[in-house]
Amino acid sequence: xxxxxxxNERLIDFAVAILKISAKFPKTVEANxxxxxxxxxxxxxxxxxxxxxxxxxSKDFVHKMKVALKELRETFNGLRISRKMSWLPDEExxxxxxxxNQLISIFYKSIETAQKNNANKHNTRNPGNKKYDxxxxxxxxx
Numbered sequence: 430x431x432x433x434x435x436x437n438e439r440l441i442d443f444a445v446a447i448l449k450i451s452a453k454f455p456k457t458v459e460a461n462x463x464x465x466x467x468x469x470x471x472x473x474x475x476x477x478x479x480x481x482x483x484x485x486x487s488k489d490f491v492h493k494m495k496v497a498l499k500e501l502r503e504t505f506n507g508l509r510i511s512r513k514m515s516w517l518p519d520e521e522x523x524x525x526x527x528x529x530n531q532l533i534s535i536f537y538k539s540i541e542t543a544q545k546n547n548a549n550k551h552n553t554r555n556p557g558n559k560k561y562d563x564x565x566x567x568x569x570x571x
Contacts, residue, residue, distance in 0.1 A: 436535065437482075440475035443532060446525045447471030447504065454516045463514075467507035473500040474532065487547050491540055498536040505529045 451464035451471075477497035484490035508529060512522045 437475070437478060439528070439532065440478050443525070443528055444472040444475045446528070450511075450517065450521060450525055453521070454511065459514070460511075460516050463507055463511055467504050467511070470500045470503040470507060471529075473497065474504075474536075487543060487550070491543050491547070494536055494540045494543065498533065498540065501529060501533045501536060505533060 447467055448471075451468050454460040454464045474497040477493050477500065481490050481493035481497065484493055505526070508522060508526050511517070512519065512526070
């Protein structure tokens with residue numbers, strides 16, 4: 430499978446890029462603080478995605494994906510701070526910030542789709558659903 434379409438592989442590549450970029454930051458109190466933060470938040474999405482793949486329910490899947498999305502957003506802001514501090518040449522940040530933004534979009538859409546699928550699963554027309562009084566799925570007001 431093409432790595433571009435393998436989300437797990439993209440997340441691992443992203444985590445590696447975060448580790449490599451943060452290792453290049455200057456050894457100052459400020460840079461060390463942000464580097465430590467983006468190391469944690471930038472590697473976490475790959476781990477949370479692994480957990481999501483083994484989720485115990487669709488609700489659990491959505492929760493784990495939301496946690497990964499939060500970490501991606503945190504990383505995005507950390508990278509932007511680092512870029513504005515000019516700790517590295519601008520070109521060092523181009524790919525990783527773009528990839529971060531794409532991953533945020535993928536996770537956002539995946540969560541949205543999973544939530545929609547969960548809602549549809551709970552609102553299906555079937556004789557056992559109390560919202561419908563007959564097998565034709567006609568809504569009977571109460």
